[in-house]
Structure formats: C-alpha cells, structure tokens
Amino acid sequence: MTDSRFQLFDVSLDGSLQSARAHIERERAIAVHDLLEDSSFIPVGHDGGPYRLNLTLADAKLAFHIVTENGTPVVSHHLSLNAFRRILKDYTLICDSHYDAFKCAGAAKFEAIDMGRRAIHDEASELLKERLASKIAIDVDTARRLFTLIYVLLMRNTSDGARLM
Structure with missing residues (x-):
C-alpha cells in the first residue's frame, strides 16, 4: 500500500452525463474504486494530501484539477490529448471488438x-x-486507471471523442 499522503481519496469526472453503454460506466466505477483503494499520486513539489482529483475534458484537452482534503488547491494541469489520438482510436476500436467478442x-x-x-x-x-511527469508522478497502475477514465470521458462526450479520432 502506498503512503496515504500521496493517494487519491476522491475522483470525479466532469459533468453528470453517463454513457448509454453500461460496460463503459462499469469500467469507470472499477477504475475509480481501484484508484481510491490504491494509487500513487504525487503532485510535484507538494508535501502530501490525500488528494481530490476532478477530470474535465474540453477542446481536446484533459484538465487535472487537484485539491487537498480540506479543499486547498494544489495544481490544475491541462494535458493536450493530441499525442493520444492514435492510441485512443485504436483503443476504442479494440474495446468495441472486445465487448462484442465477450458476448459471442x-x-x-x-x-x-x-x-x-x-x-x-x-x-x-x-x-x-x-506526459504528466513534470506535474504529477504516478505509478503504472495509477496511469492505467487514469487512462481508463480518459476513455470514459471521451465516450461520454461523443463530439470530442469523435473529433479526436
């Protein structure tokens, strides 16, 4: 288990929209649960939390808004998703195949x-x-779970998701 000062105690995604596809919301719930149970999340230059993370998506950018348990702002970091364009397209296609294959x-x-x-x-x-290393140090498992949440955000926001792909 990671030092609790460098973990997430709350994770939220922008907006209240949910995907119409149940498997996407299931992936979101699992990723959030796993992040809250065990994450390594260290904002560079900060003494420790735990932290609340809010992820927002706008104009092909992902924003990480991080505050401490008492609401003190730590950092807001905007990450361009252009570098993820090909990976997100490939991931979306293979996830669709994965869910179809699961059924039959x-x-x-x-x-x-x-x-x-x-x-x-x-x-x-x-x-x-x-891409986050200059602002937030994370381990591989935390990165995997955060990528899942990026995918969920894109699937919830079909206009941004379609534009990125």
Whole structure:
C-alpha cells in the first residue's frame, strides 16, 4: 500500500452525463474504486494530501484539477490529448471488438483480442505517465486507471471523442 499522503481519496469526472453503454460506466466505477483503494499520486513539489482529483475534458484537452482534503488547491494541469489520438482510436476500436467478442466469440478469439486491448492500454498508460511527469508522478497502475477514465470521458462526450479520432 502506498503512503496515504500521496493517494487519491476522491475522483470525479466532469459533468453528470453517463454513457448509454453500461460496460463503459462499469469500467469507470472499477477504475475509480481501484484508484481510491490504491494509487500513487504525487503532485510535484507538494508535501502530501490525500488528494481530490476532478477530470474535465474540453477542446481536446484533459484538465487535472487537484485539491487537498480540506479543499486547498494544489495544481490544475491541462494535458493536450493530441499525442493520444492514435492510441485512443485504436483503443476504442479494440474495446468495441472486445465487448462484442465477450458476448459471442470463442475463448481463443476473446483472449487474442484481450491481449491486444491490454497492450494498447499499456502503451497509453506509459505515454500518460510520461506526459504528466513534470506535474504529477504516478505509478503504472495509477496511469492505467487514469487512462481508463480518459476513455470514459471521451465516450461520454461523443463530439470530442469523435473529433479526436
């Protein structure tokens, strides 16, 4: 378990919109739960939290708004998603195949698609970790869960999601 001073105690996504696809909201719930249970989230130059994170999406940028438990602002960081464009497109396509295969494909086909999905997710997580490094240090598991939330935000906001892809 990570030092509780450098963990998230609350994670929220901008707006109250939910995806019409239940599996996307299930992915959101799992990612948030896992972040709250065990995350490594260290804003550079800050003495510790725990932290509340609000993620917002606008104009192909993801904003990380971070405050402490008592509401003291820590950092707001805007991250361009242009570097994630190809990965997000690939991830969206393979996730659609993954969910379709879950319903009707054989085990071998499902496993092959799942391996591809995990590989793309790993690539995206590493890129996210690198892009945030100047403002927020995160471990690989935290990066994976945050990438899942980026995907959920894009799927909730179809105009931004479609434009990025």
